[in-house]
Amino acid sequence: MTYFLKFRQFTARFKRLFKMEMIDIEVDPDRWKYKNIKEGCAIMRLKTDRVFYNPVQEFNRDMSIAVLAVFTKKYKQEQLEKAEKKAKGQIFEDREGDESLTHERAPKVEQAPVPITILEALSATGLRSIRYAQEVPNVTKIIANDISAQAVETIKDNIEYNYVGHLVEVSHDDACMLMYKHKHPSKRFTAIDLDPYGCPSIFLDSAVQSVADGGLLLVTATDMAVLAGNSPDTCHAKYGAISLRTKSCHEMALRILLQCIEQHANRYGRYIVPLLSMSVDFYIRVFVEVRSGAIHCKKSASKMSMVYHCVGCDTVTLQQLSAFKPNPSPSNPDQEKSYLPPAPPVGEFCTHCNQRHRLGGPIWSAPIHDEEFVDDVMKYVEKSNNVLGTARRIEGLLAVVREELPAPLYCTLDRLCGAVHLGSMPMLLVRSALLNGGYKVSYSHASRLSVKTDAPARFLWDIVRSWEKQNPVKPAKLEADPVAKYILSQEITSTVDLTMRPDANPESRKVGKLRFQFNPTPHWGPGCRAAINVGERKAKAIKNQNKKKGPFNKRHHSPWGSQTPSKKVAVSTLRIYVGSDDDTDSKPEEEIEEKQPDTVKENENQ
Numbered sequence: 001m002t003y004f005l006k007f008r009q010f011t012a013r014f015k016r017l018f019k020m021e022m023i024d025i026e027v028d029p030d031r032w033k034y035k036n037i038k039e040g041c042a043i044m045r046l047k048t049d050r051v052f053y054n055p056v057q058e059f060n061r062d063m064s065i066a067v068l069a070v071f072t073k074k075y076k077q078e079q080l081e082k083a084e085k086k087a088k089g090q091i092f093e094d095r096e097g098d099e100s101l102t103h104e105r106a107p108k109v110e111q112a113p114v115p116i117t118i119l120e121a122l123s124a125t126g127l128r129s130i131r132y133a134q135e136v137p138n139v140t141k142i143i144a145n146d147i148s149a150q151a152v153e154t155i156k157d158n159i160e161y162n163y164v165g166h167l168v169e170v171s172h173d174d175a176c177m178l179m180y181k182h183k184h185p186s187k188r189f190t191a192i193d194l195d196p197y198g199c200p201s202i203f204l205d206s207a208v209q210s211v212a213d214g215g216l217l218l219v220t221a222t223d224m225a226v227l228a229g230n231s232p233d234t235c236h237a238k239y240g241a242i243s244l245r246t247k248s249c250h251e252m253a254l255r256i257l258l259q260c261i262e263q264h265a266n267r268y269g270r271y272i273v274p275l276l277s278m279s280v281d282f283y284i285r286v287f288v289e290v291r292s293g294a295i296h297c298k299k300s301a302s303k304m305s306m307v308y309h310c311v312g313c314d315t316v317t318l319q320q321l322s323a324f325k326p327n328p329s330p331s332n333p334d335q336e337k338s339y340l341p342p343a344p345p346v347g348e349f350c351t352h353c354n355q356r357h358r359l360g361g362p363i364w365s366a367p368i369h370d371e372e373f374v375d376d377v378m379k380y381v382e383k384s385n386n387v388l389g390t391a392r393r394i395e396g397l398l399a400v401v402r403e404e405l406p407a408p409l410y411c412t413l414d415r416l417c418g419a420v421h422l423g424s425m426p427m428l429l430v431r432s433a434l435l436n437g438g439y440k441v442s443y444s445h446a447s448r449l450s451v452k453t454d455a456p457a458r459f460l461w462d463i464v465r466s467w468e469k470q471n472p473v474k475p476a477k478l479e480a481d482p483v484a485k486y487i488l489s490q491e492i493t494s495t496v497d498l499t500m501r502p503d504a505n506p507e508s509r510k511v512g513k514l515r516f517q518f519n520p521t522p523h524w525g526p527g528c529r530a531a532i533n534v535g536e537r538k539a540k541a542i543k544n545q546n547k548k549k550g551p552f553n554k555r556h557h558s559p560w561g562s563q564t565p566s567k568k569v570a571v572s573t574l575r576i577y578v579g580s581d582d583d584t585d586s587k588p589e590e591e592i593e594e595k596q597p598d599t600v601k602e603n604e605n606q
């Protein structure tokens with residue numbers, strides 16, 4: 001303990017010295033009464049368990065730091081270039097007619113510093129804001145806001161404890177009210193981080209208005225049961241889209257959230273550019289740039305699609321809401337005009353299995369990542385390996401994201417084979433067959449059994465039928481299942497070549513990246529709402545909380561919680577990972593099914 005105390009005194013002095021300031025550090029004699037948590041460069045002192053803290057979200061915080069580090073650099077550069085252009089334009093305007101003035105000879109423009117402000121609208125302990133202050137370069141101000149008085153006390157205490165008072169300001173307000181107060185362009189934030197309990201949609205209207213032009217929105221959603229198709233009506237009420245329980249439900253969840261942010265932004269003549277979208281553990285997180293432009297808003301409909309989902313074979317077919325076609329004119333040969341594509345894209349019955357469809361969406365069907373940006377984040381993480389605790393996982397996830405095809409949604413290997421009662425085909429064989437057919441194929445970062453391809457669904461079923469010829473299904477199984485029987489009774493109309501090829505194995509897998517992660521801890525999950533934050537109407541519930549004795553009454557997200565599973569935490573086990581990586585390519589289907597924990601879970605066990 002004494003060593004640690006001395007170390008803290010030393011590092012604090014070192015930090016101050018480095019900034020050429022000398023202060024005396026007074027060591028709080030009560031400090032050992034509290035829980036200290038170390039994450040990144042921050043050491044948090046938590047005096048109460050009535051403020052939300054989830055250690056498993058370290059990955060979320062690390063990734064956000066990497067994204068913000070790259071983003072702020074890019075933003076600063078853009079702002080400086082803009083300012084220089086504007087100032088030079090002004091000089092030329094002021095000295096109009098002065099022939100001695102050329103671009104080369106124009107006087108150097110004095111650059112004002114670029115303000116880079118971040119709002120963490122739902123801050124809880126303040127850990128994220130403190131880490132942003134310590135680890136994200138170029139930041140000039142951070143506001144850590146929370147509606148809970150205890151959270152605000154914790155933030156204040158930890159700002160002081162981590163010596164970041166010069167950068168982090170505390171705010172005790174409702175997140176929406178605070179953001180509405182920053183609607184004016186001169187007051188907008190460069191980045192706004194929304195990390196709520198569950199659904200973020202109530203914060204979006206104010207967020208899209210109070211983020212700067214070209215600024216960044218970082219949004220988490222943890223209500224995966226709603227987004228992944230367990231409650232389509234609730235999803236429609238909250239996000240304005242019907243979710244579907246398909247095998248690609250986690251990517252669909254991302255696309256529903258992006259659609260929702262875009263719709264909110266469009267109301268104010270603004271639109272989004274997704275930089276990185278990730279579905280991990282029990283939540284989704286998107287990083288989107290917000291820009292202004294009426295013409296781009298008009299293009300939004302072409303970035304949205306409805307989803308037809310076959311209830312028999314799980315095939316999904318997209319119906320774009322609007323599209324563009326060439327409309328050249330003599331003055332503008334590249335001109336395009338929008339049109340409404342014919343609908344529906346499917347018949348009454350699915351051509352592959354003869355079953356009916358359900359309709360979901362609308363979803364965002366344009367790209368969900370920006371390749372160049374993801375490359376920059378990868379480079380940043382490689383360089384800062386020693387600071388980010390989850391760097392290896394970030395590198396693995398980004399490597400898969402980088403290989404991911406932009407085509408929306410995917411099918412899964414277990415579903416393809418399971419639909420016709422076949423044991424799982426080796427993943428590399430399916431991938432080889434697609435490449436041999438001249439198509440592209442990739443994984444999705446959202447599922448270790450995913451097959452993302454630009455091939456038509458018919459070709460995929462032809463691969464399954466060809467594999468079945470070599471591994472026939474028992475006739476009795478087919479007699480009992482009209483879907484399987486229908487699929488297998490169809491002719492193979494394409495040339496399917498099942499020869500293995502080396503490029504079917506993606507680079508990220510060859511080099512052994514940590515592509516799909518283990519459960520971070522036992523019984524991990526989004527954690528429960530901090531008791532103090534449930535509102536006055538729930539006062540009775542608060543009063544009765546913790547009265548029931550027993551292991552199920554403890555908070556599991558907090559450092560004090562036991563590891564015994566609670567009811568709340570059980571909800572979070574939407575996805576279970578059972579291996580570090582990867583597809584063993586030939587595990588029997590039964591083995592996969594055995595580990596499938598519930599209906600919304602992804603089979604990623606291979």
Ligand SMILES: C[S@@+](CC[C@H](N)C(=O)[O-])C[C@H]1O[C@@H](n2cnc3c(N)ncnc32)[C@H](O)[C@@H]1O
Binds near residue numbers: 054057147176
């Ligand atoms: C999931 S926690 C935030 C976790 C935090 N971002 C982190 O990384 O540790 C959500 C927080 O939002 C706060 N909150 C809930 N509703 C709010 C509102 N309307 N305005 C501001 N804060 C709110 C809660 O008090 C809680 O502390």
Ligand SMILES: [Zn+2]
Binds near residue numbers: 310311312314354
């Ligand atoms: Zn079908």
